[in-house]
Structure formats: C-alpha cells, structure tokens
Amino acid sequence: MNPASSHQPPATSARVAGRALPLRGDDIDTDRIMPARFLKAVSFEGLERHVFEDDRAADPAHPFNDARYGGAAILVVNRNFGCGSSREHAPQGLQRYGIRAIVGESFSEIFQGNAVMIGMPCFVADGASIDRLQREIERDPAAIVTADVASGLVQAGALEIRATMPPAARDGLLSGRWNPTAMLLDGIDEVRAVAGRLPYIANFPAR
Amino acid sequence: MSDTLFHKVWDAHAVRRLPSGQTQLFVGLHLVHEVTSPQAFDMLRQHGWRVAFPDRTFATVDHIVPTRSQQRPFLDVMAEEMTVVLERNCREFGIPYWPPDNDNQGIVHVIGPELGLTQPGMTIACGDSHTSTHGAFGAIAFGIGTSQVRDVLASQCLALDPLKVRRIDVNGSMRPGVYAKDVILTIIRQLGVQGGVGYAYEYGGTTIDRLSMEERLTICNMSIEGGARVGYINPDDTTFAYLQGRRFAPRDAAFDRARAWWRSMASDARAGYDDRVAFDAAAIEPTVTWGINPGQSVRISERIEGDPHDEAFAFMGFQPGDRVAGTKIDVAFIGSCTNSRLSDLEEAARIVRGHRVAPHVKALVVPGSRAVSRDAEALGLDRVFVDAGFEWRGAGCSMCLAMNPDRLEGREICASSSNRNFKGRQGSPTGRTLLMSPAMVAAAAIAGEVVDVRTVLPEAVLA
Numbered sequence: 276m277n278p279a280s281s282h283q284p285p286a287t288s289a290r291v292a293g294r295a296l297p298l299r300g301d302d303i304d305t306d307r308i309m310p311a312r313f314l315k316a317v318s319f320e321g322l323e324r325h326v327f328e329d330d331r332a333a334d335p336a337h338p339f340n341d342a343r344y345g346g347a348a349i350l351v352v353n354r355n356f357g358c359g360s361s362r363e364h365a366p367q368g369l370q371r372y373g374i375r376a377i378v379g380e381s382f383s384e385i386f387q388g389n390a391v392m393i394g395m396p397c398f399v400a401d402g403a404s405i406d407r408l409q410r411e412i413e414r415d416p417a418a419i420v421t422a423d424v425a426s427g428l429v430q431a432g433a434l435e436i437r438a439t440m441p442p443a444a445r446d447g448l449l450s451g452r453w454n455p456t457a458m459l460l461d462g463i464d465e466v467r468a469v470a471g472r473l474p475y476i477a478n479f480p481a482r
Numbered sequence: 483m484s485d486t487l488f489h490k491v492w493d494a495h496a497v498r499r500l501p502s503g504q505t506q507l508f509v510g511l512h513l514v515h516e517v518t519s520p521q522a523f524d525m526l527r528q529h530g531w532r533v534a535f536p537d538r539t540f541a542t543v544d545h546i547v548p549t550r551s552q553q554r555p556f557l558d559v560m561a562e563e564m565t566v567v568l569e570r571n572c573r574e575f576g577i578p579y580w581p582p583d584n585d586n587q588g589i590v591h592v593i594g595p596e597l598g599l600t601q602p603g604m605t606i607a608c609g610d611s612h613t614s615t616h617g618a619f620g621a622i623a624f625g626i627g628t629s630q631v632r633d634v635l636a637s638q639c640l641a642l643d644p645l646k647v648r649r650i651d652v653n654g655s656m657r658p659g660v661y662a663k664d665v666i667l668t669i670i671r672q673l674g675v676q677g678g679v680g681y682a683y684e685y686g687g688t689t690i691d692r693l694s695m696e697e698r699l700t701i702c703n704m705s706i707e708g709g710a711r712v713g714y715i716n717p718d719d720t721t722f723a724y725l726q727g728r729r730f731a732p733r734d735a736a737f738d739r740a741r742a743w744w745r746s747m748a749s750d751a752r753a754g755y756d757d758r759v760a761f762d763a764a765a766i767e768p769t770v771t772w773g774i775n776p777g778q779s780v781r782i783s784e785r786i787e788g789d790p791h792d793e794a795f796a797f798m799g800f801q802p803g804d805r806v807a808g809t810k811i812d813v814a815f816i817g818s819c820t821n822s823r824l825s826d827l828e829e830a831a832r833i834v835r836g837h838r839v840a841p842h843v844k845a846l847v848v849p850g851s852r853a854v855s856r857d858a859e860a861l862g863l864d865r866v867f868v869d870a871g872f873e874w875r876g877a878g879c880s881m882c883l884a885m886n887p888d889r890l891e892g893r894e895i896c897a898s899s900s901n902r903n904f905k906g907r908q909g910s911p912t913g914r915t916l917l918m919s920p921a922m923v924a925a926a927a928i929a930g931e932v933v934d935v936r937t938v939l940p941e942a943v944l945a
C-alpha cells in the first residue's frame with residue numbers, strides 16, 4: 276500500500292463534520308495519549324487501540340470511555356495539548372481512532388506539526404470559546420460539529436467560534452499538499468548548493 | 483548587522499522560501515534511533531526515495547536496549563526486532579550505525595556531543611524531543627516526528643516556520659549543592675511548561691558562562707519541558723576546548739578555521755530579542771518536582787502550594803502544604819539524556835562513597851553511553867556505586883521512559899535524574915516520579931527518602 280495514501284485522511288479534511296469529544300485539562304502530554312510501551316513496534320498499525328489507555332483504565336469516566344462520544348471525529352482540548360515526547364504515534368493513534376480534527380486553546384509545536392503532516396488540522400481558539408464548545412458538546416453529545424479550515428469557523432448547533440491555525444498548515448490542508456516531501460525534493464539542487472556553502476559539511480576545508 | 487545565533491544559523495541553512503511561506507531548512511546533522519524511524523524508512527522504500535545525505539546521518543539504538551545484559555539477541559523479541567529493522571535500514575540506505583555492542587553506542591544525545599558530531603552553528607534534527615540538548619554547543623537542534631524523519635532522510639530538509647527568541651539570563655554564583663538541573667527546573671517552574679511554545683530559548687549570563695559543557699547539556703536538554711522546542715547557549719572557549727580532539731571534530735588548521743566560523747555564529751552583543759528574562763543563581767535552591775509535569779516543582783525547603791483539586795495532588799499522594807523532603811522513595815534512578823554523563827556520576831559518587839543504599843530502595847545507575855561507562859569505570863566509580871548497593875548497568879535510555887525492562891511497579895515512587903514526571907512515564911501507569919539532580923537522587927537513595935543534598939555534602943564543599 277502506498278504510505279502517502281494510507282496516511283491521507285478523507286478528501287474532506289479541509290472541512291471536518293462529525294460528533295465531537297471534549298477532553299478537559301491542560302498539558303496533556305503524549306505519554307498519556309500513547310504510553311511508551313506501545314511504541315515498541317515497527318509500524319503505526321493498531322495504535323488506535325491504545326489511545327489514552329492508562330488514563331482510561333484509571334478513570335471509568337474518562338471521555339474516551341464514554342459511549343456518548345463513541346465515533347467522535349473532532350477532539351476538543353485545552354492548553355498545551357500534546358506536550359512532551361515528539362512521538363508521532365500520538366497523533367497517528369488519534370487519527371486511526373477516528374479523530375480527524377482537534378480544536379484546542381493551544382498545542383505543543385511538535386505535536387501540531389506532526390498532526391498537520393498526517394493531514395489532521397489543529398484549530399486554536401481562546402479559552403472562553405473552547406469552554407463554550409466543550410459545554411455544548413457535553414450538553415448534546417450527538418450534535419454534529421463542523422470545523423472548517425478555510426473559514427476557521429467551528430460550529431456546534433447555534434454556537435459558532437472562530438479559530439486559527441498557522442498559515443502554512445492552513446494552506447497545506449486546503450491545497451491537499453500538507454505532506455511536503457515532494458516539495459522539499461523539488462529543491463534538491465538548491466539543497467546541495469547550501470550544503471556546499473556550509474563549511475562544516477567538508478570539515479572546514481581551506482578556501 | 484547584529485543578530486542572534488538563532489537567526490544566523492537559520493539564514494545559513496535556509497534553502498528557499500516555500501510556496502506555503504515556510505522555510506525549507508537544511509539539516510546539518512540527523513541522528514536516528516530505533517523507535518521513531520522504522521515507519522519513515524518504510525515510506526522511503528515505498529516511494530523509491532534514497533537517503534539524500536547518508537554521510538550527515540548517524541544511527542544507534544538507545545531507547546529499547548536492555549541494561550542488565552546487552553547480549554544479542556535481546557530477550558525481548560520486539561526489542562530485538564526493532565534493532566534488526568534499524569540495522570537493515572541503515573545497511574540498505576548506507577547510514578553509519580553503532581550497534582549495542584559498539585564502543586560508540588549510547589543515548590543519541592550523549593554520543594552526539596561526545597563524538598564531536600554536535601558542533602556550533604549546525605542545524606540538528608532527531609526523532610526525539612530532547613534533541614534540544616545539542617543546543618548546548620550553539621547548534622539549533624530540535625525534535626521531530628516520524629513523518630519529518632522521512633523528510634530529512636529523503637531531502638535533508640524540513641519545512642518550518644522560524645521561532646521567536648527569548649533570552650534567558652542567569653547571573654551570579656550557584657550555591658553549593660545547587661546544580662544545572664536545579665537551574666533548569668527553576669526556569670521551567672517560573673516560565674511554565676507552556677511558556678516556551680513558539681520560542682527558542684537562548685541561555686546566557688555569568689552563571690551559564692561558567693558551566694561546563696555537560697552542565698550546559700542538562701540545561702538545554704530540558705528546554706522542551708518548558709515548551710521550547712529549541713534551547714541553545716552561544717559557543718565560547720569552553721565549547722571549543724570540549725570539541726578539540728573529538729573523533730568527528732575538525733583537526734589542526736581546520737580546527738582553527740572552524741573556531742573562527744563558530745565564533746562568528748554566536749549572538750552579537752547588541753542582538754535584539756523577542757523577550758528577555760533574568761534569574762539570580764544565588765536564589766536557586768536544590769529543586770524537586772512534586773507533580774505530573776516538570777513545571778510542578780518546589781525548592782527543597784519549601785511547601786507545595788496549589789489547587790487541591792489539581793489531579794497532580796491525588797495522583798502523587800501529596801496535599802497542599804506538604805513538603806517533598808521526607809518523602810519515602812522506592813527507587814533511585816541515575817541516568818537519561820539529562821543527567822547520565824561522567825560529571826553527573828562523579829557528583830553522585832561523591833555523595834554515595836562510604837554509604838549504603840537504604841534497604842528498601844532499589845537503586846540503579848545507567849550511564850548515558852558506553853564511553854561514559856568506560857570513563858567512570860576507569861575512575862572506579864562503578865565500584866563506589868556497587869559497594870553502596872547500586873546496580874551498575876549498561877548504557878541506554880532505560881527507566882527514563884521504560885521501553886526496556888527497567889520500570890516502576892505499581893505506585894512506586896522514584897527519585898529520578900531524568901526529565902519527565904508525566905503520569906506513567908517510568909513504565910507503571912500509577913508509578914510516581916520525583917525529578918531532581920543526580921546528587922539529590924544519590925542522597926535520597928542513601929537516606930531512603932528525599933533529603934536536602936546540602937545536608938549530606940562533604941563539609942569541605944559547603945564551607
């Protein structure tokens with residue numbers, strides 16, 4: 276199977292619509308999203324089974340245990356989500372679990388970058404808006420929430436909040452070119468030129 | 483024009499501006515390990531891509547290696563498979579690789595500096611968030627995910643947005659019993675675990691200037707725990723002296739040329755910063771975490787404050803008003819890319835010498851690399867630890883993240899010289915981690931509980 280296609284979410288990733296899952300709390304680290312013992316593998320397959328595994332075991336009321344949120348496509352979080360380890364296994368697990376977009380107050384940079392690399396948008400909105408959104412989802416877990424990359428609008432019933440994301444992530448998701456490898460390879464001659472100018476590449480030759 | 487090291491290095495490595503507005507940034511050194519690379523190599527194979535700069539890429543195995551016996555095949559079938567897969571990938575793509583039994587093996591963030599691979603003015607990437615460690619040399623070094631590992635393998639580049647730069651000055655003299663670990667824990671506590679998001683941290687000031695390279699590595703290592711993907715220290719004579727004679731460092735006349743270039747990359751005295759903060763080193767005490775993120779720490783003399791409903795209290799078993807000092811520990815771990823270098827072990831051994839580990843404590847020392855092991859053994863430090871009741875193990879990441887057999891059981895409490903006290907981090911979902919300096923871990927191992935290292939340091943040091 277072509278890995279790019281296996282990592283590409285549905286073509287609608289620029290606009291995600293589905294039920295949502297509110298996960299409250301700041302500084303939820305990637306060790307919690309995907310405990311390290313599940314990184315002992317040579318592929319990302321099956322990671323969906325282990326998302327928040329230890330938190331879920333410790334707390335029967337954890338939102339990922341709550342049947343009302345089963346099948347959610349949008350995760351709504353608070354501040355600094357995905358801090359800590361750079362493990363892409365965290366967003367990979369969430370995406371394979373069925374999450375296609377995350378809306379939060381803020382994200383760790385590495386997590387946000389990893390999410391965009393696999394076509395999963397991370398929307399950022401202010402704390403009051405996120406709180407309203409989480410309350411609305413808790414009030415009506417069956418409500419369809421939409422998150423639109425182009426407009427930055429996240430809607431749940433009558434509630435509409437305005438969100439942002441880094442311009443490059445937005446453009447990539449809208450154009451379908453969030454995966455930059457081919458673009459980086461296009462510039463390979465310029466890459467070699469830059470390498471040729473950096474003195475350490477040839478271990479500081481006399482020039 | 484005056485500028486920061488961050489911008490000088492960025493500009494020197496910028497290939498072009500991408501249509502997305504991001505910069506295509508050349509990566510001067512790519513370190514690869516077994517956990518975050520196998521899927522990236524698979525993606526390369528499936529696209530028919532080669533590794534663009536195999537000679538700028540180096541691999542070893544660190545996260546999953548057992549530390550009790552490093553005999554192959556590993557008893558853990560999956561650990562063995564991950565190692566075999568890395569070996570096959572390195573062979574197929576022509577990447578230099580140091581296997582577990584090689585003299586150069588160790589934690590990537592320990593061996594990069596020790597081999598002289600890590601140099602000032604470079605961009606360095608690795609599929610590991612603690613890549614910020616290498617910033618101690620005045621490199622711009624950052625952690626990446628597996629898809630980005632694929633990009634660096636295929637093109638030696640990443641698509642990135644530049645960061646803002648926050649200058650963090652630490653001035654004055656550190657008091658005896660206070661270490662680099664205490665300095666960075668204090669910085670993270672004050673600026674917060676989210677404070678560095680969007681920033682590169684530039685550490686400077688008279689305290690930082692006087693630190694050894696190994697101490698600087700500890701500081702930069704934990705930048706990511708403060709939310710800063712990049713942390714660095716401008717290169718100076720301490721940096722150059724450390725590099726001289728290292729295996730991959732330039733030699734003779736080339737070293738002189740290198741030094742001139744390295745100096746030119748340092749931040750100019752009048753460089754502008756997006757933000758500045760300052761710390762007084764004399765006010766820093768031995769510091770220990772009490773909670774479930776590295777910003778939740780206290781001075782050892784201080785009581786814990788906070789919202790009693792914060793889940794950290796219930797998880798850790800503390801209450802507002804408690805002290806961490808006096809907390810009984812079950813495990814003492816000296817190791818990790820934060821604090822597993824020779825000077826860390828020397829400092830811990832100084833405290834351990836002539837004492838015994840408390841009977842209820844399991845204590846282990848895991849050197850960061852085989853070179854650290856050799857150097858420590860040449861000094862007899864292994865005997866000091868073993869005589870005191872510590873286990874002396876082989877090199878690896880070990881109980882920092884417990885991807886090998888070294889892990890906490892149940893609700894055990896571990897005094898740890900590592901970098902993360904996240905829930906479940908040390909392998910037991912209910913295990914508890916107290917982060918502190920290696921000297922503090924040593925003191926806790928002997929006392930059987932968290933103690934102020936200043937009460938056990940030889941008097942000559944405190945005088």
